[in-house]
Amino acid sequence: MLNDFLYLMNAELLVTIIIFILLFLKLSNEEWKNEGLLNFINFLLFINLAAGFFYIPKGVLFGDMFYTSELITFEKNLLNLGTLIISLQSYDWLKNHKHVPEFYMLLLSTLLGMFFMISSNNLLMFYLGLELSTIPLAALSNFDLDRRRSSEAAFKMIMSSAFSSGLLLFGISMLYGTTGTLNYIGLKTHLTGNPLQVFSFILLLAGFAFKISAVPFHLWTADVYEGSPVAVTSYLSVISKGAILFVMVSVFYNVFTPLAERWYNMIFLISVATMIIGNLFALRQQNMKRFLAFSSIAQIGFILVGFSSQSVEGSSSVIFFILIYIFSNLGAFGVISLVSAITGKEDMNDYKGFYKTNKVLSWVFAISLFSLAGIPPMAGFFGKFFLLFAGAGKGNYSLIVIAALNMVVSLYYYLKVIKFMFMDANEHPIEKIKTHWQPKIAMGICVGGILITGIASGAYNYIHSLLK
């Protein structure tokens, strides 16, 4: 029994051990220097990532509440990779921060919650993981301690999360009432599609849509992303969304199959609304973080197109896209976090003439933006193509046409940033940014991932084989 526990939960245990190490570091009386501390923590995160590839367990625990498989281990590895990249990128900001161990304790608690969420086989375990991942994130949003915006973001986040979690729990309780079980497999057999179940499903969908910032549940996104420190914004936009999407894939595809017709239509509506609203709002943004917030809302719209396909191509394209999205978005956020940490500038107009002073960073940013826009040879092209391609499998071409036209609109605002950086002149451009090796490695991983993951077909083929 103990062996089972150790083997099957190795990912979670490793993260918990790291949290406790940090706790002891904090409790000790020594004055640790931030640079050394950060290097140590990044090293631990790297071990965490590497360990995930060594032993891939498969089985259930805790009376069928906890479930792990090769696919789930892969998903957890993706989240680990993202966390490591974010941690490396935040080096400049964190090295001047007073509360480094707390930051990582909260961050890793969130990650732990996400692991439990992904591995859940039971709605209650899912809810546990969800709450564990949300509450520390609200605290993390506040981590720019001397800025009012940060507190505002945290407050809005916790209020909105509480509201959505309340409704989610209401839905779960009614599902339990109508089916008599919280277990995924049990739910699938007991779902009949009666109106109360559909209603509770809608509440569940609302809760999920809240976390992935789908329209009309997305309104918290812009304010929270703008106010939080850049590291937390990148975490929210990539890891948090990715984890929820993973859960959605297993829940919607495996549990709610009796309701398939209905949730297809719901996802269709939400997807169209999300793409359009995300694009319309992104057109007008001046603040870089807010701009990326809306651009990620539009990306979610795309992901939902692929998600709606209810096929193996669909789910594998969603997971593949999350991998690419991690690289692309974190590449963009990496540049922004550097600029924000060293010069404090976050407005788009400050980036005019960026190419004259910072050639390499401009190219990193440009490559990430091209990947987000879906331009080959970046991986984003393949990701978007496969998503739309899977979505077309249902035969509903109007969705594909809308999505393709939205790609044109989104190209405009990505090109606007490129134009600012490469073509516009600026009297006071951002000076040449000197940084340490940690962010450089992180951005190198992102750019390498963007350039390679598309052209080399191994990743997608592997994911597809896991899902068949």
Add this chain to the structure above:
Amino acid sequence: MNLSLLAILPLVTAIMIILLKGTKSVRIISLISSTLQLLLAFALLYFYWNERAMGDSAPMLFEDNYTWYAPLHINYHVGVDGISIAMILLTAFVVLAGVLVSWNIGQLNKEFFFLLLLLSVGAYGFFISIDLFTLFFFLEIAVIPKFLLIGIWGSGKKEYSAMKLALMLMAGSALVFVGLIGLYLNTNAGNGQHTFDILQIAQMNIPLPAQKLFFPFAFVGFGIFGALFPFHTWVPDGHSSAPTAASMFLAGISMKLGGYGCLRVATYLMPDAAHQYSWIIIVLASIAILYGAFATMMQTDLKYINAYSSVSHCGFVLLGIGMLTKTAITGAVMQMVSHGLMTALFFAGIGMIYDRTHTRQLSQLGGLLKIMPFISTVFVIAGLCSLGLPGFSGFVAEVTVFMGGWSRADNFYRIATIIACASIVVTAVYILRAVGKAIMGPLASKDYSLLTDAKWNEKWAAALLVIGIVAIGIAPFWLNDLVTPATETIINKISAIIK
């Protein structure tokens, strides 16, 4: 003969350029690389002729097929036939001429040559692909380098033109994308499997409702690239604001991506729909030809004249495709090659004049023949080819299209042919006006007497293109024999339907 070399060579060169320092070495490396590409294209032509002479009559030669994304039936499948080789030769000529013309580009030339070579990777890859996904992949690669080239090194309202071009081309790609997906999902390669392979799809019978639905998407999408009326508005601003080499590439090659796509993807794979929609295509193409010519007449800026005339000439390509006869389609391909060379030459000439006089307005130009005889001659040759003077390639291509259109004994086609013929007069008007005003007559400004004639790089670039134009103009049979077998393959499917 490994076809991927055509795409890999410029890619490797582009990467080398990033890693190098210094202006001089970048230019020289680009020059060497483009010359090698030209030699490679000629070698390809030679090997192709050998294979055909030995009796190999497969539709595509030198095929390479690698599985790429097996779950989605995407393969990296390349191959060439006569039409592809003609386009590859065109690309090689224009890229080399473009590199030569940009020898003194000034600012940021490392990035400039990098982007130019990336464009050529996209073009070569597009022409050798025979898998729909690979084709689309290479088509899209070219969009962003164009945006950057126009926006950074351009002139005039360059940011606006670059953004307009990028967005309209992306819209075209989006439409092509929908067409491709629709086509894919309606193919049946045994046991309900689908395929992206062009050769396989060509053998199948796609159900007619699917064809009628997706043909417009594919044709209009590619048509936006090829200046189909009324989606041609990116052409005047885009070409005029672009730096010279980019204009040469844009007008010479990029618009041909559209024509080639219309032919290879839309018409070849969906012949029933092509037949049904052919009258719309002919109407729109005729409008483009005549309307483009009339709009050109009123322009006062040299680059706008050439840009609008490109709209008009590319209308011939679409007209030829719409006529759906063997001669007409052969004429369309010839017009692609001929116009590519001619417009590249014209833009090169305009670029040379602009570099020296810093104006493109006709009212400020005059009497250049006295000071810059070489450049003026280049200008005149390009102009004469544009208005279809026999001896140059423009005449050959246009006459072939006209003959192809006339061969159908149907009033509609014949009227369209007559309208297209009438446009030649209008072309002559604007060409002779422009050329005459700029080159002949008194010197427009005293400062002009201090200007210099073409330098060595510009002379070589112009000579290269003139050789191409004259080779096709005087001895068109080699191009005809190259293209016709491929056209026959395309036509056979369609004739079966027309009968």
Add this chain to the structure above:
Amino acid sequence: MSMKIPLIILAIGTILVGFIPFSNFISSDGKGFVSEMHLTFSIVPVAIALIGILIAYSLYFRQSDRPQKLAASLGGLYKTAHRKFYIDEIYLFVTKKIIFNLVGRPAAWIDRNIVDGTMNGIAWTTGRISVLVKGVQSGRVQSYALYFFGGIVVLVILFLYVLK
């Protein structure tokens, strides 16, 4: 005197060259191009030309006032012929006033304003819609919660009542 000799040579050449079987050399199969001779086509123009030569001889060979009298009597016809039948003026009129102004200028105008304008218009409309919708993102959490709830209500109504 200096021009006479070249003219004489050319005249002799012109008469003789017709006898060279030139078409045998330029046709693709070595045979000449044969066509019939139509007497009407040959006789009438030659006759008119000869009459013209005779009239010119009678009017201008010697000094006289016959040309002026002829011109005065013909009046308007003479003027028209003198001005080359106004063909140049007609050409210029047709091209400048009609083709340029009525066809070319409108074509260029349509392209710049209507076709281009439509594309720019699409872009402008998208921007306008963006401005109109921006009010939703107000910054007030209460309205966020309201929209959240509203989204749920819309979904419920749609999927429980409208679409069974």
